[in-house]
Amino acid sequence: MRNRWGILAILFVVRLTIAFQFQSVAAVAPLLQQSFGVGLADIGILIGLYFTPGIVLAxxxxxxxxxxxxxxxxxxxxxxMTAGSLVMATTDVWGWQMxxxxxxxxxxxxxxxxxxxxxxxxxxxxxxxTAMAIFVNSWPAGVAISLLVLPAIGTAYGAGAVFLAAGALTAIGILLIMFYQPPPGATASATGSGRLDRLALLAVIVAGMIWGLYNVGFAxxxxxxxxxxxxxxxxxxxxxxxxSVVMWLSVISVPAGGYLAxxxxxxLILAIAAxxxxAALLAWLTxxxxxxxILVLIGLVGGHPAGPIMSLAARVLAPETRAIGMGVFYTLFYAAMMLGPAVAGRLAKTAGTAAAALDLGALAVLACPPLMWLFERIVSVRKRRAQS
Structure with missing residues (x-):
């Protein structure tokens, strides 16, 4: 397949499997608490463990x-991903779940x-x-589907069936990715120097922090x-x-934000305002x-920054630095997404309510606008130095 929108559709569906699998724990958290005798702090750790490998693997x-x-x-x-789901589906030991x-x-x-x-x-x-907005839209779509489907499966058949469903979907992803083809000239362009200059590296780091913090808030x-x-x-x-209302409305607001951008x-203005x-809506929800x-409003507004934020790294990455640059970007993202749920779970346990976790999310989103301004400053300095 050589049509870029067709390729994007394949990438969308395959990436959807990640969100579906990630949400498999949170979707049946009360069932896991009953089955394994664990609390919210333990559930928060299990949720965050999904992103732990990102710190060393991204x-x-x-x-x-x-x-x-x-x-x-x-x-x-x-x-x-398929193997991990099968392990979780077939064990009743918490350590093996982890x-x-x-x-x-x-x-x-x-x-x-x-x-x-x-x-x-x-x-x-x-x-x-627009493309990145559609691409990242696979995340709320996958989460929304899981929120509708997985609790029903878990209630009827138990948590093991939930993890089997997640494993089956990732196996389908293997079949879909067989249809992917690289764009013309991609192989040749990737053979150049993969080294990032200092300001480009700094810009990618800041972009990764923005994406990580925003996703912590949304998560x-x-x-x-x-x-x-x-x-x-x-x-x-x-x-x-x-x-799931938030996720379904995000399916509309994420591409809408990319199109408007x-x-x-x-x-930048769109992402900051949203x-x-x-942040205000998250604080209000608790x-x-x-x-x-409130959930409807979050869904209608919350997706707008996704496309602009995801396109930040592309502004400073050449084809030959794209692979390593995305690795840096996601290292920061995964660090935030590993720590966020674990800290939130601990706060919820201490406060005796899950509301503390959502308040932490509001603070994480509130930190994004200053970092967006910093990114623009770094890019401006880099451009001036390149022209001088």
């Missing part, structure tokens, strides 16, 4: 993809870095914000939102369905009974 993951090639790397990653989660996470890391690089290869310089909604609603007397299925050439709004109204 950076070499870019180099691995550069050495082995796009398709072999993605297939290996999907095999790891081991399976780490294995799945290792595959998810490699797959995320490689798919992002593959998407950027096809769209660098042409509708990049608090679907990681601890169901537990927050359960505290208020909602059933597991009802809580999952309510939280490309159309009006004001991605971030401030989401202090109000207007749950559905």
């Amino acid at each position: 950076l070499p993951g870019g180099a691995i993809g550069r050495t082995l090639g796009d398709k072999p790397t993605t297939i290996a990653a999907l095999l790891l 081991a399976g989660r780490l294995t799945s996470g290792a595959g998810g890391v490699l797959l995320t870095v490689q798919l992002t690089k593959m998407g950027t290869d096809w769209f660098a310089g042409k509708e990049i914000a 608090m909604i679907f990681s601890f939102g169901p537990s927050l609603l359960a505290e208020r007397g909602w059933s597991i299925a009802a809580a999952g369905s309510a939280i 490309d159309r009006f050439k004001r991605p 971030s401030l709004t989401v 202090r109000s009974d207007a749950v559905i109204t």
